[in-house]
Amino acid sequence: MTSLDSLDGIAMAKRRGRRLEDTPHTQAYREMLAAVRGFQNAVVQANPSPEELAQMTASLQEMQAMLEAQAVPEVERWYGRGGGRDGKLQLVTPQLRIDVVEEDRIQAHTVAEEFYIGMNGAMHGGIVAAIFDALLGRMASGAQGRVCRTAYLTTNYRAITPLNERLDLVAKVESVERRKRFVSGQLWHGDTLCAEADALFVELLPGHQ
Numbered sequence: 001m002t003s004l005d006s007l008d009g010i011a012m013a014k015r016r017g018r019r020l021e022d023t024p025h026t027q028a029y030r031e032m033l034a035a036v037r038g039f040q041n042a043v044v045q046a047n048p049s050p051e052e053l054a055q056m057t058a059s060l061q062e063m064q065a066m067l068e069a070q071a072v073p074e075v076e077r078w079y080g081r082g083g084g085r086d087g088k089l090q091l092v093t094p095q096l097r098i099d100v101v102e103e104d105r106i107q108a109h110t111v112a113e114e115f116y117i118g119m120n121g122a123m124h125g126g127i128v129a130a131i132f133d134a135l136l137g138r139m140a141s142g143a144q145g146r147v148c149r150t151a152y153l154t155t156n157y158r159a160i161t162p163l164n165e166r167l168d169l170v171a172k173v174e175s176v177e178r179r180k181r182f183v184s185g186q187l188w189h190g191d192t193l194c195a196e197a198d199a200l201f202v203e204l205l206p207g208h209q
């Protein structure tokens with residue numbers, strides 16, 4: 001562990017929340033992440049031959065070693081930063097596109113690619129919950145960038161969430177009590193409500209991880 005790994009949660013979030021400078025170098029990183037997303041989608045859809053698999057495994061191991069040689073502490077990483085209208089630089093959920101940001105309401109949309117499949121064309125339920133965690137967390141953080149953590153998140157699955165189709169998302173602040181923000185979210189495919197969530201986010205105190 002380096003000294004930078006032992007920042008408290010607030011200091012870490014403030015440093016990671018700084019705007020990511022747009023340079024040819026950070027742009028190249030964005031393009032690499034987009035290529036990784038494309039690769040993940042291709043991986044889940046293909047059954048390559050044994051020879052092709054061996055070739056790809058060797059190439060991947062070579063690229064992994066290149067990246068491992070460049071590893072930096074969390075606070076210095078580009079991964080997880082961004083967070084503007086195009087969402088964060090991340091691979092955990094489909095890319096969230098933020099359309100409207102108000103004090104107590106956010107509207108967004110996304111398209112989940114094949115990588116996020118559960119079964120039979122439906123999105124994996126854990127990914128649906130992860131989308132709500134990211135969106136409702138952003139709602140709880142507000143324009144001030146409060147540093148909050150999820151205390152609970154309840155997801156109700158009302159209809160399957162399709163892949164490769166536009167999905168519309170809405171998040172709302174329901175109430176605020178001291179450090180607690182109760183928030184709700186909905187995920188729509190056209191007129192169909194696919195899932196909804198209720199969550200509590202608690203603002204961190206100095207010293208919390």
Ligand SMILES: CCCCCCCCCC(=O)SCCNC(=O)CCNC(=O)[C@H](O)C(C)(C)COP(=O)(O)OP(=O)(O)OC[C@H]1O[C@@H](n2cnc3c(N)ncnc32)[C@H](O)[C@@H]1OP(=O)(O)O
Pocket residue numbers: 013017133134137138141145146147148149150151152178179180200202203204205208
């Ligand atoms: C700017 C960046 C934005 C990024 C958005 C990030 C989105 C993603 C966020 C995550 O995924 S975080 C990862 C998943 N969550 C965690 O790992 C959290 C683990 N739990 C904790 O760290 C602590 O339990 C927590 C910070 C949530 C609360 O601990 P605290 O010590 O700060 O609070 P405390 O226990 O004193 O409780 C404060 C209030 O919240 C209430 N509370 C806490 N946990 C609760 C719970 N689970 N259910 C109901 N109420 C809860 C508690 O009763 C109390 O209510 P009152 O003020 O009325 O007394």
